[in-house]
Amino acid sequence: MQAQINTVQKLDAVILSDSKLKNYASGIKIEKLTDSVLSKNAMSLTNLLAFNSNIYFKENGAGMVSSPSFRGTTASQTAVIWNGININSQLNGQTDFNTVNTSNYSSIDIRSGGGSVQYGSGSIGGSIHLNNDLNFSDHFNTTIKTGYGSFNSKNLGFNSSFGSELWTANVGVTYVDSDNDYKYLGTDEVNENGEFNNLNMNVNLGVFISDKDILKLYHQSYIGERNFSGTLIGPSRSKYEDENFRTMLEWSRISGEFSSKVKVVHLHEMFKYFENKDKDNYSLGKVNTLLINHNFNVRFNEKLQFKTILEYSNSIGNGDSFEEPVRNAFSATALLNHKPNNLLSYGINLRQDFTTGGERPFVFSVDAGFDLFEHYQIQINGSKNYRIPTFNDLYWQPGGNLDLVPESSYQIDLGQNFNYPNFNVKLNGYYINTKDMIQWQPDTSNVWSPINIGEVSNYGVELEVKSHYNINEHQFNVSGHYSYTVSEDLETNKQLIYVPFHKGNLALAYNYKAVTVFYQHMFNGDVFTTADNLEGRFTSLNGYDVGNMGCNYTFFKNTKNELETGITLQNIFNEVYENVAFRPMPNRNFNIQINYKF
Amino acid sequence: MKKIILSVLSVSLLVFSCSNNDDDDTQLPLGDYDNGILVSAEGGQSASVSYISDDYMAVENEIYYNVNTEILGVYLQSIGFNGDLAYIISDTANTIIVVNRYTFIKQAEISTGLLTPRYITFLNGKGYVTNWGDGTDTTDDFIAEIDLNTNTVTGTIAIAEGPEQILAKGDNLYISHKGGYNINNIVSVIDTTDDSIETITVNDAPDEMAFDSNGNLVVLCSGDNRDWAANYVETAASITRINTTTDTVIETLEFAAGLHPSQMAHDDDEVYYAMNNKIYELDDDESTLPTTSILEIADIYLYGLSVNDDKVYVTNASFTAQSELLIYDLDSSALIHTFNVGSGASKIYFN
Numbered sequence: 026m027q028a029q030i031n032t033v034q035k036l037d038a039v040i041l042s043d044s045k046l047k048n049y050a051s052g053i054k055i056e057k058l059t060d061s062v063l064s065k066n067a068m069s070l071t072n073l074l075a076f077n078s079n080i081y082f083k084e085n086g087a088g089m090v091s092s093p094s095f096r097g098t099t100a101s102q103t104a105v106i107w108n109g110i111n112i113n114s115q116l117n118g119q120t121d122f123n124t125v126n127t128s129n130y131s132s133i134d135i136r137s138g139g140g141s142v143q144y145g146s147g148s149i150g151g152s153i154h155l156n157n158d159l160n161f162s163d164h165f166n167t168t169i170k171t172g173y174g175s176f177n178s179k180n181l182g183f184n185s186s187f188g189s190e191l192w193t194a195n196v197g198v199t200y201v202d203s204d205n206d207y208k209y210l211g212t213d214e215v216n217e218n219g220e221f222n223n224l225n226m227n228v229n230l231g232v233f234i235s236d237k238d239i240l241k242l243y244h245q246s247y248i249g250e251r252n253f254s255g256t257l258i259g260p261s262r263s264k265y266e267d268e269n270f271r272t273m274l275e276w277s278r279i280s281g282e283f284s285s286k287v288k289v290v291h292l293h294e295m296f297k298y299f300e301n302k303d304k305d306n307y308s309l310g311k312v313n314t315l316l317i318n319h320n321f322n323v324r325f326n327e328k329l330q331f332k333t334i335l336e337y338s339n340s341i342g343n344g345d346s347f348e349e350p351v352r353n354a355f356s357a358t359a360l361l362n363h364k365p366n367n368l369l370s371y372g373i374n375l376r377q378d379f380t381t382g383g384e385r386p387f388v389f390s391v392d393a394g395f396d397l398f399e400h401y402q403i404q405i406n407g408s409k410n411y412r413i414p415t416f417n418d419l420y421w422q423p424g425g426n427l428d429l430v431p432e433s434s435y436q437i438d439l440g441q442n443f444n445y446p447n448f449n450v451k452l453n454g455y456y457i458n459t460k461d462m463i464q465w466q467p468d469t470s471n472v473w474s475p476i477n478i479g480e481v482s483n484y485g486v487e488l489e490v491k492s493h494y495n496i497n498e499h500q501f502n503v504s505g506h507y508s509y510t511v512s513e514d515l516e517t518n519k520q521l522i523y524v525p526f527h528k529g530n531l532a533l534a535y536n537y538k539a540v541t542v543f544y545q546h547m548f549n550g551d552v553f554t555t556a557d558n559l560e561g562r563f564t565s566l567n568g569y570d571v572g573n574m575g576c577n578y579t580f581f582k583n584t585k586n587e588l589e590t591g592i593t594l595q596n597i598f599n600e601v602y603e604n605v606a607f608r609p610m611p612n613r614n615f616n617i618q619i620n621y622k623f
Numbered sequence: 624m625k626k627i628i629l630s631v632l633s634v635s636l637l638v639f640s641c642s643n644n645d646d647d648d649t650q651l652p653l654g655d656y657d658n659g660i661l662v663s664a665e666g667g668q669s670a671s672v673s674y675i676s677d678d679y680m681a682v683e684n685e686i687y688y689n690v691n692t693e694i695l696g697v698y699l700q701s702i703g704f705n706g707d708l709a710y711i712i713s714d715t716a717n718t719i720i721v722v723n724r725y726t727f728i729k730q731a732e733i734s735t736g737l738l739t740p741r742y743i744t745f746l747n748g749k750g751y752v753t754n755w756g757d758g759t760d761t762t763d764d765f766i767a768e769i770d771l772n773t774n775t776v777t778g779t780i781a782i783a784e785g786p787e788q789i790l791a792k793g794d795n796l797y798i799s800h801k802g803g804y805n806i807n808n809i810v811s812v813i814d815t816t817d818d819s820i821e822t823i824t825v826n827d828a829p830d831e832m833a834f835d836s837n838g839n840l841v842v843l844c845s846g847d848n849r850d851w852a853a854n855y856v857e858t859a860a861s862i863t864r865i866n867t868t869t870d871t872v873i874e875t876l877e878f879a880a881g882l883h884p885s886q887m888a889h890d891d892d893e894v895y896y897a898m899n900n901k902i903y904e905l906d907d908d909e910s911t912l913p914t915t916s917i918l919e920i921a922d923i924y925l926y927g928l929s930v931n932d933d934k935v936y937v938t939n940a941s942f943t944a945q946s947e948l949l950i951y952d953l954d955s956s957a958l959i960h961t962f963n964v965g966s967g968a969s970k971i972y973f974n
Binding site for chain 2: 256257258259260300301304306422423424425467470471522554555556557559562563606607
């Protein structure tokens with residue numbers, strides 16, 4: 026047992042860049058979407074999570090800016106973590122989920138609830154983890170993916186992983202392009218000015234430089250160009266170009282019960298907004314961040330481990346709406362995980378930040394998992410979390426407010442897990458209270474400016490069901506989610522806009538030999554679009570049901586050269602729906618994929 | 624199939640006016656939305672027009688949608704009135720929707736030849752619309768000429784950056800150049816007989832204009848208070864009076880540093896302006912700015928101002944929820960009514 030744990034621990038340190046996601050999360054609900062789920066879904070992170078998680082998305086029309094609401098929190102209260110590093114924009118505090126292509130990741134984890142101690146600002150509702158695992162074994166696998174679909178949508182991708190026990194590399198390149206000129210159902214209009222294309226490239230390398238030392242290099246590039254589409258109530262001529270470059274060099278050393286990692290990270294984000302795509306005038310914003318992270322892990326024995334993390338970051342902004350703001354931040358974190366017996370595992374975690382220009386809260390979290398019976402586990406966690414003001418909040422001219430304090434949030438989360446060999450159910454209830462919410466409002470001289478004003482309570486229940494059965498060669502997979510979410514402004518006692526009380530989804534898949542057939546269904550309940558919670562054409566949106574179905578056939582299955590073909594029909598019921606007011610979503614459409622593996 | 628909603632209230636109003644038939648001045652209402660207040664709302668998400676009857680008994684939001692089952696384009700910048708028609712200008716949507724001002728039944732739509740249209744005025748059977756063009760382009764601003772019979776743009780007159788409000792007098796058009804995304808400091812005068820343009824330099828950010836009881840053009844210049852702008856220098860706000868015969872500035876009443884009024888209205892022989900949620904009154908014959916206000920408005924986001932018949936109408940704009948229309952009585956300084964109106968309510972008109 027001891028040896029096995031050691032091996033697992035060592036393997037974690039070798040393969041994962043973010044082992045704390047696994048080893049310091051006894052009481053935390055984590056849902057893992059593996060590469061088999063990733064490969065069956067549309068490549069945008071928005072669609073993947075909308076159909077396969079409890080998270081609700083607000084999408085400004087297909088392919089446009091997409092922001093999550095995790096447990097009823099705001100987009101800037103959901104952290105996106107790339108191989109252990111928080112990559113939410115310094116400018117607006119969010120990640121646009123339509124800029125992340127899922128096909129270049131080994132797995133994606135959805136970590137529910139507060140995680141500011143481990144992941145810093147914005148981890149209030151939860152965090153989404155994009156993981157690139159490194160495979161240190163003799164292998165050479167390559168996949169070429171091509172696809173074509175409605176609205177002249179094209180995609181082309183290449184993924185290759187190769188290496189030995191001493192070194193490994195994987196490369197993923199994906200290009201997506203669409204005219205995106207879908208019909209506005211029930212009108213004679215189409216989605217105009219909605220064209221988009223983007224390129225995602227991931228390169229990850231790992232090499233053992235001694236039997237204890239591993240060097241890893243992670244890199245991710247995103248380059249996107251989008252026109253911002255029109256709406257039912259106004260045309261659009263604008264264009265948006267954005268890019269993200271992320272590079273991380275990591276040196277990890279494993280020596281018996283000690284392991285340490287030093288990471289040096291460079292994050293670059295840039296956008297250009299063209300009010301008129303046919304002209305050269307644009308407004309620009311960019312931030313470069315340099316981050317140095319050291320973490321040190323000690324395993325006193327198989328029951329007790331302790332980790333410290335020190336991180337320094339320096340962000341320099343530049344753009345048309347502010348001068349050249351600089352933010353320096355330093356944080357010190359301590360994590361402890363203890364498994365006193367087979368029934369109980371608990372963790373205590375502390376973090377203190379220090380930042381130029383502004384107080385930073387001291388945050389903490391405690392979590393525990395109780396394996397009460399063979400098939401029944403209880404998870405509980407409580408934490409204090411925060412979301413720091415963004416560069417836009419602080420420095421935007423006009424309006425930026427240097428006196429802002431971070432949003433701060435307390436929460437508690439209680440989960441029950443029923444685990445059977447073919448059947449898993451997770452049922453969670455949570456309560457989150459967030460105060461000093463940053464909201465932009467007109468000030469006395471009619472200039473819009475952010476202030477710390479709001480206080481919001483989120484509470485709700487989440488259900489996650491997963492099941493798989495194999496009968497001879499027939500494989501059945503079922504996965505479903507339901508969430509009931511209240512997100513209440515405590516000043517007005519109204520539900521926050523764009524938070525549905527009810528959201529659910531269901532995915533069914535059947536596989537027999539070379540054939541796979543699947544069906545996905547998503548239900549989003551009614552949402553209010555104005556703060557006064559009025560029902561009506563101009564103040565709320567009706568709930569909707571969207572169904573996708575598809576089938577895949579694999580030629581030469583189980584040989585070295587597999588040829589996988591598939592067709593997917595999206596929105597098969599041709600549901601007329603808007604996810605954001607006056608921005609209709611696509612009508613029924615199809616997509617054909619051909620993937621060749623060798 | 625146009626659906627006309629006759630509210631019970633206007634029926635009762637009708638009955639009431641019929642019962643007073645011995646009074647020959649009585650006129651039947653010309654439509655559901657006659658004899659009332661129209662409040663246009665830019666829209667946080669969707670633009671709209673609200674109606675409140677003069678007796679405050681009938682209130683209806685989204686009247687354009689209710690009559691035409693069609694959504695107005697964003698952002699509703701202003702409405703111009705000419706005869707029985709109202710011209711609803713949506714700047715981002717680059718459209719003008721023409722409706723009967725009393726029934727709000729759509730008559731026409733002008734959707735070509737406009738680029739960020741702002742305000743309209745009428746002269747000698749034509750409509751003239753100020754257009755910013757591209758917000759980021761300082762050289763493409765223009766006045767669009769509208770043929771009112773065909774509702775088409777029949778010509779354009781190139782003009783300086785950021786034309787905002789537009790008024791007509793004689794054969795002349797007066798245009799305040801607030802500056803669009805920038806700041807400008809001129810009033811343009813177009814002689815429509817030959818389309819020649821003269822410019823009159825005023826203080827920074829001229830916006831609201833009115834013809835006063837002496838026949839002068841009164842312009843409210845807010846001054847530059849963009850303290851975030853690069854190389855920023857605060858400039859004085861002013862109320863400037865322009866002689867419309869000679870098209871020259873008669874007098875400039877400058878505000879002290881730090882004071883930047885934002886809205887202006889004119890009624891009878893008084894100018895009313897709003898500053899820091901207080902309303903000030905300036906007589907047309909007075910050459911000194913008042914030092915005390917005549918009315919203190921509640922702590923609101925004061926976004927629109929009109930004055931009519933000794934009542935002050937202001938909007939408390941919300942862009943995330945419904946706005947409010949607040950009505951104050953000038954004699955008693957009392958708030959006499961509050962109505963919920965559309966999101967981003969900005970202009971108050973009397974129908």
